Amino acid sequence: MARQDRLELLEQGVGSADDVRENLTEMWLLNQRLGGVDALTRHLCPLLAKTNEPQQIVDLGTGSGELALYLARWAQEKQLDVTMWMLDVSARNLSIAQKNAEDVSNVRLLQAGISALPFANECVDYYISSLVLHHFTPEQMVDLLGETFRRAKRGIVMSDLVRGYVPLAAFRLIQPIFVRNYLTRHDGALSIRRAYLPHELLAMAHQAGIETARVYSHFPWRMTLVAEKASEDAHV
Numbered sequence: 001m002a003r004q005d006r007l008e009l010l011e012q013g014v015g016s017a018d019d020v021r022e023n024l025t026e027m028w029l030l031n032q033r034l035g036g037v038d039a040l041t042r043h044l045c046p047l048l049a050k051t052n053e054p055q056q057i058v059d060l061g062t063g064s065g066e067l068a069l070y071l072a073r074w075a076q077e078k079q080l081d082v083t084m085w086m087l088d089v090s091a092r093n094l095s096i097a098q099k100n101a102e103d104v105s106n107v108r109l110l111q112a113g114i115s116a117l118p119f120a121n122e123c124v125d126y127y128i129s130s131l132v133l134h135h136f137t138p139e140q141m142v143d144l145l146g147e148t149f150r151r152a153k154r155g156i157v158m159s160d161l162v163r164g165y166v167p168l169a170a171f172r173l174i175q176p177i178f179v180r181n182y183l184t185r186h187d188g189a190l191s192i193r194r195a196y197l198p199h200e201l202l203a204m205a206h207q208a209g210i211e212t213a214r215v216y217s218h219f220p221w222r223m224t225l226v227a228e229k230a231s232e233d234a235h236v
Contacts, residue, residue, distance in 0.1 A: 023183035024064035061132035105182030144210030155228035167221035
C-alpha cells in the first residue's frame with residue numbers, strides 16, 4: 001500500500017465538542033483492546049522502573065490524555081516519582097484531557113506544538129507518543145525524532161500503527177462492534193493509510209542520527225520505536 005498523506009477530520013477541526021469527546025474515547029478503547037497501550041508500556045514501564053529518582057515524561061499529542069493518565073496511575077502504584085506532561089496543540093483535546101485528569105495529581109497539561117517543544121535540553125527524561133507519528137511527513141519525522149532524542153535526558157519511546165491492506169480490512173471489519181463515531185471511522189482508516197512500516201521508521205531514525213534506535217513489531221499491526229541514550233551521553 002502506497003502511503004497517503006491527507007489531513008484527518010480531527011486535524012481540520014471538524015466535529016462538535018461531543019463528537020470529539022466520543023471519538024477520543026473510542027480511540028482510547030481501541031488502543032487498549034487492540035494492543036496499542038501494551039505496545040508502548042511494555043517498553044516504557046521497565047525503563048521508568050529502573051530508578052527512584054524524579055522523572056519527567058512528555059506525552060506528545062496526548063489527545064484525551066488517557067495514556068498519560070494510565071502511566072501516571074501506574075507510577076503512583078509503583079511509588080515512582082514520575083510527572084506526566086500531557087502536551088497537545090489542540091485546545092479542545094486538552095479540555096477533554098483536563099476533565100479526565102481531575103483526580104490525578106502527578107500530571108500537567110500544556111498546549112504546544114510538537115515542532116516547537118517548550119522544554120530545555122535534558123529537562124525531560126523521555127518523550128513518548130502513541131498514534132502520533134503517522135501525522136508527519138518523512139522529512140518532519142526525521143526532524144521530530146532527531147530533536148526529541150537530542151533534547152531527552154534518557155531517550156524516546158514512540159508507538160504507532162503499521163500501514164497495510166490487512167489492518168485496513170480488519171479495522172473496517174470491527175467497526176460495527178467497536179466504532180460508532182464518524183470521526184473514528186474516517187480518521188481511523190486514513191491513519192492506517194498514513195502510517196509507516198517498521199523498516200521505514202527505523203530508516204528515518206537512523207537518518208536523524210539515532211544509532212541506538214530499535215523498532216519492535218507487535219500484534220496486531222503495531223510498532224514501537226525505542227531509543228535510549230547511553231548513560232555517559234545522557235549528561236553531554
